[in-house]
Amino acid sequence: MKFLEIxxxxxxxxxxxxQMLNSMMIFALLVIVIFSYAFGNEATLEVKVLNTKVVDLLAPGMLWIAxxxxxxxxxxxxxASEKEEGCLEGLKLCPVDRSEIYNGKVISNIVLMFLMEITTIPVFIVLFSYDIKNIPGLLVVVVIGTFGFIFVGTxxxxxxxxxxxxxxxxxxxLFPVLIPVILSAVTATGTMLSSGEFSDIAGELQILAVYDVIFFVVAQLVFEYTIED
Amino acid sequence: MLKKILFALTAVLILVSSYLVFFYAQVPINPQETGANPNDFKIFYFHLPIAISSYLAFAIVFIASVLYLRSKQQKWDIAAVSAAEVGVILTFLTLVSGSVWIRAGAWACNCWWVPWDVRLNTSLVLFLIYLSYLMVRQAVEEPEKRARLSAVFGIVGFIGVPLSYMSIRLWTKATLHPVMEFHPTSNMLLTILLNFAAYFLLVVLLIVLKIGNEQLKEKLNEIKREKGL
Incomplete structure (x- = not known):
């Protein structure tokens, strides 16, 4: 459990x-605000052919961009912050397996991501007067998607x-490698926002889960090579 | 000597298989076909083998990267970068040939690109992943570190290959590409198999030539270092 210490x-x-948390949150809010201003009134228009509103089509992509x-x-x-004052050398001297450093970093990054996401979603709801159909479902998608993002990203x-x-x-x-996560997370988020049936996103959740597992395992194996000298 | 034989064999095979494509192979009746000239189906005989041989090149990158991390021998790094460059070119050719085929009438849109097709997007992503592989190599100067970091990315980036291959099965709704339920006549089968053989050989030949190039470059650097230039 040494990774928890890290x-x-x-x-x-x-x-x-x-520092990090503030800039992440403010950046995400800014993205949402800019979108809300850029789309303006058009976001509330109905799309007759698809029987939805414009915002339903844009919201999942917008959230994941943020x-x-x-x-x-x-x-x-x-x-990068570990590079200063030789902190990375200190970490490498710790009497733990190198992959523990990775696991520790993953956990701290995930916590920061969740805090940012938890504050972004309410702002999104307010700015677009949006009614999310399945909030637990949305949270599941966001959590699994974030895992994939952080596993590869770290x-x-x-x-x-x-x-x-x-x-x-x-x-x-990072973005090319992330495409499977973004594709499936955006589709699944769209379903959770508008119609809200869990069974409709089984396929996407499967892809996300497989992706998470693959990259978690691969990272355990190759992480030590990225920081060795 | 071996290189010359390989070269001759590849040249002959490419000529023969191209001849077969234009003067021997049948054009099947394709229900999706909308173009004025059904002969544009013949792009298929180039398109598929080139796409599959780009997967082959990337599989070589993956294997060479794993072997490099295990043994730290420079020859595996050279093999990986050579295969990656060849693969990038082949993926580019896949995208171009597919795009031409769409324009010629594979899809009734009078366009070069179908943005909702998952196979197109995942192939483009594959192209971008290995472009960024080459960028990782550019961003590091010390040869040992460059080899190590790019080997890690060569392993991570391989996700693009199964993704591109499986995309039409994962996201079944949106693609021009049929899952192969191919019942070819014997002359179609012969043509496609010969084309596969020709392009696989071409990949091997190009990688071998590129490896020779890289080795010469290494030798040159060594001599420069000895002479103190």
């Missing part, structure tokens, strides 16, 4: 300044921290 250390350092872009801010700092964050252009490179290499 996660707690990260979170304690984070909550002292709340989540992934804000999450990217946190991920890119996750290992690994690639560790990978890019040793490169020349780290902050720029991370989104460029």
């Amino acid at each position: 996660a707690i250390k990260d979170l304690r350092a984070e909550f002292r300044t709340k 989540f992934t872009f804000a999450g990217m801010l946190g991920l890119s700092r996750s290992f 690994l690639l964050s560790a990978l890019t921290v040793n490169t020349r252009t780290r902050e720029i490179l991370l989104p460029v290499i």
Whole structure:
């Protein structure tokens, strides 16, 4: 359970300044606000052919753009902050398996992501006067999607921290790998927002779960190579 | 010598199989066909083998990356980068040939691209994943670190291949690509199999040539270092 210590250390350092958390939350809110302003009144129009409102079609993509872009801010700092003062060397000296460092980082990143998401969804509801049909279902999708995002994101964050252009490179290499998560999460979120049947998203949940498992296992195996010298 | 034989064999096979495509293979009656000229189905004989051989190239990247992390021998790194470059070119050709086929009449939209088709999108994502693989390599200078980090990404990025292959089964609603229930006549079968053989050989040939290139580059660097240039 050494990874919990690492996660707690990260979170304690984070909550002292709340630097990352504040910028992630504010960024996500800004994305939602910009969308709400850009779509304006058109969002409430009816789409006759599909028997929905415009906002129903846009909402899932909008939410996930806010989540992934804000999450990217946190991920890119996750290992970069360890570069200062040789903290990464200190972590590597810990008498634990290297993958414990990864697990610890995953947990602290997930906590930050959840806090950001929990504040973003109410703002979304308010700004679009939106009525979510299946809130527990939405939470399940968001949780599983976030796991996938963080499992891959933390690994690639560790990978890019040793490169020349780290902050720029991370989104460029992370988004293509994330496409399965984003595709399925957006579709599943759309169903949960509008019609709300759990059985309709079984396929998407399956893809997300398989993706999560694959990348969790792969990361356990290859993480040590990303930080070794 | 072996290279020359391989080269000759590939050249002959490509010529023969292309001849078969244009002058021997039948054009099946395709219910989706809308173009003025049903002969545009013949793109299929190039499109499918090129797509599958790009998967082959990426599988080589994956295997070479795993072997590199296990043994830390530079030859595996060279094999991985050579296969990745060949794979990127082949994926690009897949996208182009598919796009031309759509425009020629595979789909009644008079367009080059069908944005809702999952196979198109996942293939594009595959292309982007391996472009970012090449970007990871550019972002690191020290050869050992470059090999190690790109090997990790070569393993992670391989998710794109099963994703692209399975996409039409996972998201069944939205694709132009049929799941193969192919009942070809014998001359179609011969043509497609010969094309497969030709393009598999082409992949192997290109990778072998590229490996030779990279080895020469290494030698050059070594000599430069010795002479202090």
